[in-house]
Amino acid sequence: MTSPTSAEPAPDTDCEPAADSALFDKIVNLCKRRGIVFGSAEIYGGFRSAYDYGPIGAQLLRNVKDAWWRSMVQMRSDVVGLDASILGPPQVWEASGHLTNFSDPLVDCTSCKTRHREDQLDDPDQCPNCGERGTFTEARAFNLMFRTQAGPVEGAGAEVYLRPETAQGMFVNFKNILETSRKRPPFGIAQVGKSFRNEITPGNFVFRTREFEQMELEFFVPPAEAQQWYEFWLADRYQWYVDLGIPATHLRLRPHDADELSHYSSGTSDVEFLFPWGWGELEGVANRGDYDLRQHASHSGQKLEYFDQASGDRYVPHVIEPAAGATRALMAFLLAAYREETVNDDLRTVLGLHPRLAPYKVAVLPLSRKEPLGALAGEVLAMCQPHWMCDYDETQAIGRRYRRQDEIGTPLCVTVDFESIDDRCVTVRDRDTMAQDRVPIASLVDHLASRLDL
Incomplete structure (x- = not known):
């Protein structure tokens, strides 16, 4: 078990980097061009605030989740x-x-008929859409949960909700897991x-959407250790x-002020990243106390x-929750x-x-698709695929293929050239340095493994 000690994060400095507003458009364009993220249902004009992850994006998102799972589950006992x-069912959410x-304060502009979150207005008296002043209605609470019906008959008895967070599934299964694990x-x-x-105001690409994936841990501790x-x-x-590569200069820990804290939290801090529009939350870490277990115990x-059989103590554990998007x-x-x-x-x-x-760890690039080079490149690919996700590209000049792999983050390219037929060697190119090494095919897997260091 890992003990509750860790190095302190770097403190905030007065000379923090400036947000790069131009970077946002570059990333959005790259995502579309290279098959990372597409707007959902584009052939029908799109569906606002919904995105589909393409071949590169699906693998990248899987790798982010796998890296989190490795750190939080695989590497811990x-x-x-x-x-x-x-x-x-409604009982869980009650x-x-x-x-x-779980609601946002909303106001409507009586002039242009648009709706806005009151707490996100730069000027609480001016509509950001039409510019008119004094046209907002009184704020109303808008619940953020998606409600639907289960079964063929509509009515209160068939009402269910799509979960707004993954946390409650862990709380309601606390007893099951305690007894079985x-x-x-x-x-x-x-x-x-x-x-x-x-969300009434989704935006900033995939930063705020109505459908998203969470990576959450509920860590149950004795109250005195919370x-x-x-x-x-x-x-x-x-x-x-x-x-995993984000510079410390682009990260900070921001404690919540007292008026920001959720009703269950005695302390919450966000890990924030410097996005092109400014600092934004990546992950929240909350001390939820025993609120959730006591609530579900009371209602169920x-x-x-x-x-604790050793000490004879009986208690409701407190919960520390790191919740990341x-x-x-x-x-x-x-x-x-x-x-x-x-260059x-x-x-x-x-x-x-x-x-x-990286979506692909290795790309295999034959200089020609013709035999016998194509067959040798297929042999090299078959050697690598059991170990890593690999790409295979045999179109256009080798320089353009290198650039394509650079743009999607592939760390290593393996070029199979005409000399490879005779000397049974390939050229391994590094994404970051562009350095090239000649490596025997017989030892290629070991060589790549030492370079990737996964």
Whole structure:
């Protein structure tokens, strides 16, 4: 078990970098051009605030989630996984407080008929759409949950909700997991999955959408240890982003002010990233106390507590919750990895992604598709595919193929040339340095493994 100690994140400095507004458009264009993210249902004119992840994006998003799972579950002995249902009955959301507290304050402009979140207006008296002043209605609470019907008959008895967070599935399964996993506090339940929020003002590409993926941990601890575990997870989650390539200068920890805290939280801090429009939340780490377990125990009539046989203590564990957005993390990794370089008067665009996140680890590039070179390249590809996700590209000049792989973040390219037929060697090119090494095919897998260091 990992103890609740960790290196402190780098402190904020007065000389923080400026947001790069031009970078946003570059990333959006790259995502469309290289098959990372598409607007959903584009052939029908699109569907606002919904996105589809293309061949490159689907693999990148999977790698982000796998990297999180590796860090939070695979590399720890005190965390287990869960995959809970997306649909939930009203009782769950009544107990959690979502039916009464999960809302945004909305105002309508009586002039242009647009709707806005009151708490996000630059000027609470001026409509940002039409510019008129004094035209807003009184603010009304708008619940963000998606409601639907289960079964063939509509009515109150068939009402269900799409979950607005993955957390509640872990709380309602606390007793099941405690009894079947043989864990005891401190221990955690981790989950990666879809959540749905009927945001009134989605925007900034995949940063704020109505359908998104979360990576959440509920870490159950003895009440007396809650604060030290809260501090541990703050530092640990900050460091995860740094280890995967985001510069510390583009990250910060921001504690919530008292008026920002959720009704259940005694302390919350956000890991924030410097997006092109300014600082935005990547992940929240909250000390939720025993609110959730007590609420579900009260509403369900089930005891949700832990009995320590060694000490004879019986208590309701407190919960520390690191909750990250997978799609927001993907966007931050793309922004942090993007760079442009001039090489021999040619502009080179590079995604310097960490090898663990790169959609393809290796690209196999034969100089010709004709035999016997094509067959040899197929042999090389077959050697690599059991170990890594690989791309295979045999079209256009080799320089253009290198540039394509640079743009999607492939760390290593393996070029099969005409000399390879005789000497049984290939050329391995590094994405970041563009250095090339001649490597025997017989030892290629070992060579690539040492370079990727996954």
